[in-house]
Amino acid sequence: MALVPATLRAAACPPLARGLRATPALGAIYGNISQTVGRTPVVRINKLAPPGIELYAKCEFFNPLSSVKDRLGLAIIQHAERTGALAPGQTVIEATSGNTGISIAMMCAQRGYPCVIVMADSFSVERRKIMRALGARVVLTPATERGSGMVKKAIELAREHGWFLARQFENEANREFHAMTTGPEILQDFATRRLDYWVTGYGTGGTFAGAGAVLKLARPNVKIVLSEPAGAALVTSGAGQERMDDGSPAKTHPAFTPHPIQGWTPDFIPLNLHAGLEAHTHDEVITVTGDEAIATAQRLAREEGIFTGISGGAGMASALKVAERAPAGSVILTMLPDTAERYLSTPLFANIAAEMDEAELAVSRSTPGFQLD
Numbered sequence: 001m002a003l004v005p006a007t008l009r010a011a012a013c014p015p016l017a018r019g020l021r022a023t024p025a026l027g028a029i030y031g032n033i034s035q036t037v038g039r040t041p042v043v044r045i046n047k048l049a050p051p052g053i054e055l056y057a058k059c060e061f062f063n064p065l066s067s068v069k070d071r072l073g074l075a076i077i078q079h080a081e082r083t084g085a086l087a088p089g090q091t092v093i094e095a096t097s098g099n100t101g102i103s104i105a106m107m108c109a110q111r112g113y114p115c116v117i118v119m120a121d122s123f124s125v126e127r128r129k130i131m132r133a134l135g136a137r138v139v140l141t142p143a144t145e146r147g148s149g150m151v152k153k154a155i156e157l158a159r160e161h162g163w164f165l166a167r168q169f170e171n172e173a174n175r176e177f178h179a180m181t182t183g184p185e186i187l188q189d190f191a192t193r194r195l196d197y198w199v200t201g202y203g204t205g206g207t208f209a210g211a212g213a214v215l216k217l218a219r220p221n222v223k224i225v226l227s228e229p230a231g232a233a234l235v236t237s238g239a240g241q242e243r244m245d246d247g248s249p250a251k252t253h254p255a256f257t258p259h260p261i262q263g264w265t266p267d268f269i270p271l272n273l274h275a276g277l278e279a280h281t282h283d284e285v286i287t288v289t290g291d292e293a294i295a296t297a298q299r300l301a302r303e304e305g306i307f308t309g310i311s312g313g314a315g316m317a318s319a320l321k322v323a324e325r326a327p328a329g330s331v332i333l334t335m336l337p338d339t340a341e342r343y344l345s346t347p348l349f350a351n352i353a354a355e356m357d358e359a360e361l362a363v364s365r366s367t368p369g370f371q372l373d
Contacts, residue, residue: 033110036064037074038181042189042333047303048296048320052328055319057336058186061308065099065106065130067263067338068182072206073103075177076166077111086164091116094166095154097147097203097263098127099338104166105134116163118154120147123262125345146256147266148249155248168204169270170247178210186211186333187218197326199225199319199334201264201311205273207335212281223283227318229259230287234269235277241269260290260347263311263337292317294348297340309343312336 030036040062049055060068080086091114094104101117108115115136119128122143131138139157141150151169158165168174186198198215202208212224228235237255244250249268256267269277276282290310297313300306308316312335319334326332340348356364356372364371 033064034074034107037070038063039185043306045304045316048299048316050323053323053326054331055323056331056333057306057316058333059306059336061336061339065102066342067099067103068207068335069099069103070106071177071181072100072168072174072204073107075173076168076171077104077107079173080164086113089113091161091163092166093118093154093158093163094168095119095150096168097123097266098342099263100168101131101136102127102134105131105136109135116157118150118157120145120150124343126342146252148252148268151248169272174204174206175210175272175275178207179214182207183211183214186215194331195219195222195333196330197223197225197322197332199227199315199322199332201227201315201318201335202273203263203266205270205276209272209276209279209281212276213279216281224281225318225322226282226285227288227314228265228285229261229314230289231257231259232265233287234265235285236287241274243271247271261293261310261314262343262346263309264314286318286321288314288317288321296320297348301340306336307340308336309338309340310346310348311338
């Protein structure tokens with residue numbers, strides 16, 4: 001199911017324009033939760049954008065389980081059902097930093113498949129709880145083994161028990177779904193507008209490789225900017241990725257060091273990302289620090305009322321870097337992959353208190369009643 005030219009040509013024509021049934025509009029009645037995936041809104045950024053620049057964000061937290069990975073979960077399960085790779089009642093297993101696991105757990109709950117998720121124990125506790133609430137079993141691996149360790153554990157378990165392994169990092173259904181949904185959605189939203197830059201990070205690389213290919217085909221003048229953590233600049237390093245025969249990582253990439261941007265840049269270059277790089281989908285690669293990502297996510301909340309996670313902060317911080325040097329009048333779009341609620345136990349909320357501070361206490365004391373001891 002590779003991204004052949006015919007597929008890209010079809011995807012580059014927005015669904016409504018080619019007569020396909022688009023995702024129902026808000027207010028429609030849906031047959032099940034999976035039908036609500038996609039058609040996320042693009043929102044203008046007003047206060048953070050520099051003068052003379054139009055800055056927009058595609059808010060993927062409007063998906064049903066609040067992240068872009070809902071597209072991936074639906075794509076992989078649908079493709080596996082269609083091809084017969086997933087049998088009725090078979091257990092689905094995947095390695096994930098959290099959002100993909102949440103999406104797959106949702107899809108398995110809706111369709112009746114048992115679900116096992118493998119994740120490193122460094123990722124946020126709330127992600128584990130959400131997956132378990134959706135009925136999945138969560139197997140933790142040592143953080144010292146990084147992302148490649150949890151991938152190898154999932155492969156090991158799948159082989160031992162005969163489970164279906166989703167393989168988000170290698171599965172072509174991932175990037176194909178973005179080519180058929182995310183890319184055309186952007187083209188529709190900007191059909192009567194200019195679009196000069198599209199800025200995105202990468203986790204699996206599916207959004208970048210799939211949506212990016214469609215954008216390049218339909219609007220070749222759009223500059224695609226790929227962003228990655230400064231402490232894990234795998235693509236920027238130019239070093240290759242050692243792989244197993246199935247395309248999964250053989251070992252940690254030499255340029256990787258741990259970083260706080262959960263969901264972005266595992267300790268290897270995923271095969272889906274590699275496909276986009278090989279196709280020369282991007283025009284440039286930039287880096288962003290964890291501190292920049294966290295500070296920008298906090299600014300989005302305080303100044304724009306947009307509640308996104310550290311990866312969303314990283315995407316917006318990257319877009320702001322592009323905006324600093326973009327010609328006047330440029331239009332920039334970036335991706336906000338998920339919600340800040342997925343990061344309550346992370347550094348994003350380290351300086352957000354649960355109890356009243358002095359200013360809040362002063363407000364409380366300004367009237368006599370209902371005082372806490």
